[in-house]
Amino acid sequence: MPSALLDIFDPKAAPRPIGIDLGTTHSLVASVRDGRPETIADCDQEVLLPSVVSYTDHGVIVGRAAQSRAVEHPRDTIVSVKRFMGRGADDPETRRLGPYEFAPARAKEPNVVRFVVRGGREVTPVEVSAEVLRTLKRAAEDELRIVGGAVITVPAYFDDAQRQATKDAGRLAGLEVLRLINEPTAAALAYGLDKKQNGHFAVYDLGGGTFDITILLLDNGVFQVKSTGGDSALGGDDMDRAIAEIVLRDLGYETGAAHVPTDPSFLRLLLDTSREIKHALTIALEAEVVLPDVHGRERSVVVTRERFEGAIKILLDRTGVACRRALKDAGLKPEALDGVILVGGSTRVPYVVSYVKGLFKRDPLADIDPDQVVALGAAVQADLLAGEGPRDEVLLLDVLPLSLGIEVGAGVVDKILPRNLTIPTGARATYTTQEDKQTGFVIHVVQGERELATDCRSLAHFTLKGIPPMPAGMAKLEVTFQVDADGLLSVHAKELVTGIEQTVAVKPSYGLDDETVEKMLMDALDYGEEDLLTRRIAENRLEAHRIVTATEKAVTSDAELLEPGEKEAIGQSMMELAEAARGNDPGRMHHLIEELDRVSKPFATRRMNRAIARAIEGRKVDDVERRVG
């Protein structure tokens, strides 16, 4: 769009939005260039960054170099940190895994574990993930010069604590997180399903260590998760182990755990070789390797595709069980699906493709690299959100994955927001005091489908205090839940009757409050030479750019809603903001952003009212047409 206002911003220095797949085993970053999403390689021309972070005496190492330290420094090297996001030290998931040492749990932080690494340093999963994100950001900066906002993907079943932790990690890495979106939704976006068709889609995601199945309903840009399922301990690593067993047998070892050789370097070699065999069998019908046998003599081993498939059938049958359950939960037969999407490197195995085909009775979509498809979709969404793409045609509406509620009498949960509502969303409920002269309400926010609070995930506890003593049942507490477009919750509570209104905003914190994040940002390497001012200037400039772009677009497309003189006033305000954005005064930029907001508010309200009227009206026209037709 040619625009005098937008020309003020140097197009070459325009911030470029990015999409990030923050994965359990590996992560990657992509951006839309010339209308097409593309992944961004690092300086070694590698696209996939292993999600491994190693803490050493000389600093932090991320990626392949960190991975190679895992065997020697298991405690200092955090792998699969995604499994720990938003989870407490007592969480069964946390207890199950890995060689890590954890710091004692802190009372106020039920949803945070702390790894004790090199030199007794304590790090949270948020900080570890931020290291991965920072590495990706640097690769993106090398390629794009200035990185704009980021869209980060999360599994569809992630709860509020896990989403909040992911967003905090993004902020900590110095990213402006535009949005969190669900991984299967991102995969569907990468295939362009949002504009092509409506219907039910299955996203079959078999990664290195996890399997997820999601049934999505696409309806004119709404992506509703109908059901999810999976197995958090099933993936490509298990296929490698299955091959390793075949190889061991051929090398003369007896079967069974007791006879597995214990030499760690031999085991490493064995597993690496097994992985190479798996990769080779994607194209070849057999693969040959030479390894020392049980007597130490070199021996050649041949693994055919047939033997490999026989060994992994039992693994795939486990995915089949999860898929059938997900279909049943969604109330669908396989024939009713409109498409199946493959995600995750393990879906490159030809047998997986044919297995999925048999399961869903159709050829799965697999023409986009299954390792990259999620990041590519995230880049598409980032591009849309930054106002670069054809935004009016596509609107992504994810849904709330799990119900949100508060604990009422006897530990029972009152669900305030049921699952599957499109987000952003909100709801209100009123409660009253149980006892005479009760001067405070304790509010316990939980997430989950179960009836008792103890069976749900605890998100936050807070107390509304200072209510004047009244007889039981007199005070009226109004609790408002709001879930933003990232699926993140904030809770407000106020007491209505006394006229003393109180509002308490609760933003569940996962070990890091805003101040801590700010301080960590300052300490972080990226900002070593910068000061807070530079960062504020950059942030406000981005915000100014976004708002001027959006306002410009709105004024052009809905010109008929402008009242006399309004266009000039808004135009003047935009001009001043654009001018200020060229300078270095963040306070002035912030002030003018608010000013533009104020000047354009009546216009914005008119646009909203018309959008509402059209939404309702559109329905009626539809109904009439259906009756007539």
Next chain:
Amino acid sequence: MDPFQTLGVPQRYDLDLGALEKTHRELSRALHPDRHMGAETGKREALSRAVEVNLAWRILRDPVKRAEALFSLHGVPVGETNEPKSSPAFLMEVLEEREALDDAKQARDLARVHAMARAIEERAQAVQDSLAEAFSAANGDRDRLASHIGKLGELRYFKRFLEEVSAIEDTLAEEI
């Protein structure tokens, strides 16, 4: 608040819930912050409208809450303390059905639980049909409506019964 007005549908009991769900979705789309330019105030306003829309949707899609809303809008007070007590015969029947459900639960007899649920669903549907007819026949007349308030209590009972069934299903499914 009038939830019917918020979602732009006429004040009647027999609503096309499928069409209403689409309207709700279209409104969610219209109120999405990505659709609204500007900074925080616009987004806040959109979100508070979204709260109203969701509240209305939750009321209208629930047969009990929808009936309560319609009675209230026509000046008939609702809520268990405002409504006349159910007949002893109905309460007795209620008690017996609850006991039968409890027996089926103890016996882990999921088939019997399901059969009872189906019977209750049918009765709930019959009450809903008669409520729809009553609302339409009363034509907004408060006194004529007030004579049907007893149906609300029955509907609430059926709802609680079905909630109990779903809790039993969850418990029995976990044991397997």
